[in-house]
Structures are given as structure tokens and as C-alpha cells.
Amino acid sequence: MRNRVSYTLDSTLDSVNKAESTAAQFAARAGFNADEQDNIAMAVREAAVNAVLHGNAHDPAKKVFLVCERTVDTLIITVTDQGKGLDPSCVPDPLSPENLMKGSGRGIFLIRAFMDEVRFRNTHPGTEITLIKHVGGKPANAKEETT
Amino acid sequence: MTMKASTRQVNGVTVVDMSGRITLGEGSVILRDTIRDLLGKGQKKILLNLGDVTYIDSSGIGELVSAFTSVRNQGGELKLLNLTKKVHDLLQITKLYTVFDIKDDETAAVGSFK
Numbered sequence: 034m035r036n037r038v039s040y041t042l043d044s045t046l047d048s049v050n051k052a053e054s055t056a057a058q059f060a061a062r063a064g065f066n067a068d069e070q071d072n073i074a075m076a077v078r079e080a081a082v083n084a085v086l087h088g089n090a091h092d093p094a095k096k097v098f099l100v101c102e103r104t105v106d107t108l109i110i111t112v113t114d115q116g117k118g119l120d121p122s123c124v125p126d127p128l129s130p131e132n133l134m135k136g137s138g139r140g141i142f143l144i145r146a147f148m149d150e151v152r153f154r155n156t157h158p159g160t161e162i163t164l165i166k167h168v169g170g171k172p173a174n175a176k177e178e179t180t
Numbered sequence: 181m182t183m184k185a186s187t188r189q190v191n192g193v194t195v196v197d198m199s200g201r202i203t204l205g206e207g208s209v210i211l212r213d214t215i216r217d218l219l220g221k222g223q224k225k226i227l228l229n230l231g232d233v234t235y236i237d238s239s240g241i242g243e244l245v246s247a248f249t250s251v252r253n254q255g256g257e258l259k260l261l262n263l264t265k266k267v268h269d270l271l272q273i274t275k276l277y278t279v280f281d282i283k284d285d286e287t288a289a290v291g292s293f294k
Contacts, residue, residue, distance in 0.1 A: 046204065046205045071235075075237060078203075078237055082238070082239070127274065128274070128275050133275060133279065134245055134249060136242040136243065136246040137238070139242065142238075142274070143270075143273075
């Protein structure tokens, strides 16, 4: 497997599954254990779901761009949509009592829970979310950024 | 692996044996339709056996919450049985573990319905 692959995907559920399976393969090759592989794959799945559903809104004219990159000790996965943009600071906390019993709204929470670093960037139009996982754990300076 | 759901009756409780992935799309739809059908038939004591569910994403979690709420709103009870470690961990980090009544023994679970 190459150290970097990129795909241009349609705004469909098949693309979500493709993103998930690609991430799982990359995570396995990068040396993450089975649980970490599952968590990375789920985080990427959630990012792809957001891109297809909330970003591109299933618009067949809009694409989802997936890039998986592996360095010596880090897995970097970027999912970009062509939607109206997302402000992550406006996403409600699914753990708060008023949201706990809602039927949706847990995707970004799970992404943050499973990855070491999560970065959002508005691509005008669209949202790019970068998911980073370090082999061997999170470095002390890891943080979430929005630009 | 696609999701499958089959139902059986045990002492007045409907046990739903689920297998596969409860994810956005088919898996979530099957769960939603199953609960809707059961409620439509007046079966309001529902035990979801998740022992063979290999994967749940955020949509699946949401569907479980919606199922719980739908059953409760009709005066029924929905409980979960045989969580895998992955599902258990997901419910823990989403703070839903204490919301659901979770069992690991079917006989005891069936007996716990009012």
C-alpha cells in the first residue's frame, strides 16, 4: 500500500463505506492495534457521513475528497466536502442533558473521542476535516484547531 | 455484513435478535421498521438482543435512542441484551449506558419486565 492515496467520491452511502474501509486498511498498515483500527475507521466513517449528508446533502453534483496519508508515526486522513460549511463550535454537545436523548448529533463527538487531533477548515465552499492519529499515543501538544 | 433482525416471543416479551451492523442506511432502517411494526401490533415489551451486532455508528446509536423513546412514549419498555465490548464502550462514552436498561442474561432480562 502506498503512503498516500486520494479518492474523489460521490455523495452516496457507498462512499461512506469506501472511506471507512480505506481508513481501516491504512490504520492496519500503520501499525495500530485492532481496537485503534476500529476507532479510526469509525471516526472516518462519521466524517464521511457528515460530508455526504450534511455537507453535500446527497447532491450528485458535489463530491467528497478523501486523502489518507501515513508517515513514520502518524496517520493523517482528510475528508473534504463541497457543502455550505460547518462551524464546529456551533455543534451541540451530545452529552448535555437536553441533547442526551436526541436521535442524532453524535458524529463529531465520536470523531473527537477516537482521534488524537481533529482540525476543521472552511474551504469556501465546503468543509475540510483532518483526522490525525499518532502511533503510540497522543503527543502533549495535540489540540483541536479551526481555521 | 448487512443487518438482520428476527423476533420471538418469550413469556410475553418480544425478543429481537439482531446481527450485523446498525449503521446509517439499511441497518438503521431495519431497526426502526422492526420497532414500528412491534408497536403497531401492541407488543410493547421489547428486548433487543445485540449479541451478534458487530458494529454501531452514530446513526445506529441514534436509532437505539429513538427506539427507546418511542417504546417508552407508548407505555412500554425496551431493554438491551448481550452488548459486545464495542457497543458497551460506545454507550459508555456517549453517556447512554445508564439510560438504557442493559442485561446480560436473557432469562433474567425477560423476568425483569413489568
